[in-house]
Amino acid sequence: MTFLGLIWHNVAARRLRAALTAGAVAIAVMAVVALGVLTSSLKASATGILQVGNADFSVAQKHVDNILNSTIAEGDIAAMGKVPGVQAAIGALIELEKYDAAHPGVIQVGLDPAAQRRFGVVILEGRSYAPRSNDEVMLGYVIASALHKRVGDPFVIDGHHYRVTGLYRTNVSFGNSTVMFPLPELQGRYQVAGQVTLGFVKLVPGASKQAVRQAIDQRFPQLATILGEKDYGRADQTLVLISAANTGGGILAAVIAISGVLNTSLLSFFERIREFGVLRSIGWSRQRVIALVLGEALVVSLLGALVGLFLGWAAINVLQHLSQLRGVFHPVYEASIFSRSLYFAFGVAFLGALYPAVRAAFMSPLEALRRE
């Protein structure tokens, strides 16, 4: 019997208890996984549009609850283009619209054809719409195939009739599910003449990102420049709330799991006081006793994490097929979710079993031997 074998043996000897504890850890890990996937998916949907721009950084209105509610005057975008260090500034209008029951949240982008190349748009088939047309539209190739649309087909959205002039792809897969309109046409439909949602800034080669950002932040105090994920919160309050909810849920789950492990480890400690005394008196070191108790907790915790990962995946699948969320919620499985569950299991086992382990190791063996 190896030491690991002994740990396994001890866990298996109290199967039911181990299963209940692993169950608590599994539920916690499920919550962590589901919340994590949900959060990163929502973040990806909310911020994906920022990445489509192919820019050095994006610009949005400060402190809006949702980044799609941002408003920037086209004049400000033009002025931004003249800030030293800026090669080009592009404005895009973003509006969400229902296409049909299966596609309740199609992302419409209003963009001038001249800005398309800079924006990272590559036309795969057909041609672009004319700059001021009111009946032409281009589709990202992914949404085109989902809607079974080809070049020349009619396209009706929100009661407006268009004809598909071309299919495109962007350098970010998110953009391939968007629909692109002449800017004035989309502005007209939503009655926001002269306004865009987001700005995309491209710098001249060698210009300092930091310096240009600062210049823009100063010159346009109502706007926020957004470079990386940590800046998203500058514009989008919802993301901040979602992240906070995710963190809070994770902490709650950890507390539940740690209590479960602590409960079991303490119970098993009190039952086995005498055993620990015997082990110490036949030459076990304190470290070995600690390793045994922590090891048993870790095995249970890891089993729970494994089950929890599966449950989390199942929960995500259920969420995805809820009619309320269909088409809106595209799960993003990051590889980090696995490592996070693993760390979670390690942390839970360590925090839950540390106190019983230390007590088992540091109690006097004589006192332990006197216990019945």
Added chain:
Amino acid sequence: MSDRMPAILRRSEPRRARRHVEGAGAAVSVRGLTKCFGETAVLDGVDLDLAPGEFAVVTGPSGSGKSTLMHLLAALDHADAGTIVVNGVDVTRLHQPTRYRRFDIGLVFQLHNLVPRLTAEQNVMMAMFGTHLARTERRARARHLLDEVGLGHRWDHKPPTMSGGERQRVAIARAIANRPPVLLADEPTGSLDDDSAAGVVELFARLQSEAGVTVLAVSHDPRFNVGADRVLRLAQGRVTPLDVQAPATRPEPEPAAP
């Protein structure tokens, strides 16, 4: 920390580093050992010497401090005064008794103190964690030890399915798993029926005569008085000879041989 050698080396080149300790020639050497609980001195200047390979039994009325003496010898408790040297180790000045308990002594309790959910073999192997033995060696040795105590055929039985005598013999196999030169036993037959008790006493005698183990047992059991070289009595906090069974003319025994 300890400057002691690993067990493997120690057997072939015994205890050279510790020769300077007084009483190192004896297997067990106790001088002026005193232990008080509150006002009462349970042990009040105990002197005791055991030659390597000797088998001594300490008798004494209940509450006379026999277990207390055993606990001090096993480094499970601290003395108030006096010294204990076992197998060349100054036990009273030991800070980390782990290696001492593992390699220098074997401990047998009145109750077998086996882990009930482990088999006899696994219980014996419990003593060998932290040694340099590979898993297969540990296993082979556990089987061999169980053979030696007459339980080779019951290696995969768990303590609850064994008789009291069998359990105690498993406990003895566990105690000698790391081939300690000194075996300490506190009332090892105290909870056994007559036949089992006789078997256990005989086993101690065999360990002494065949493996050269120094045995110090604490017991009321008169059977020990026949098997032991020396019978001592603990009373009023001191150890005195009760009876001399055999003169100390035994040939110099082998030190704890494998």
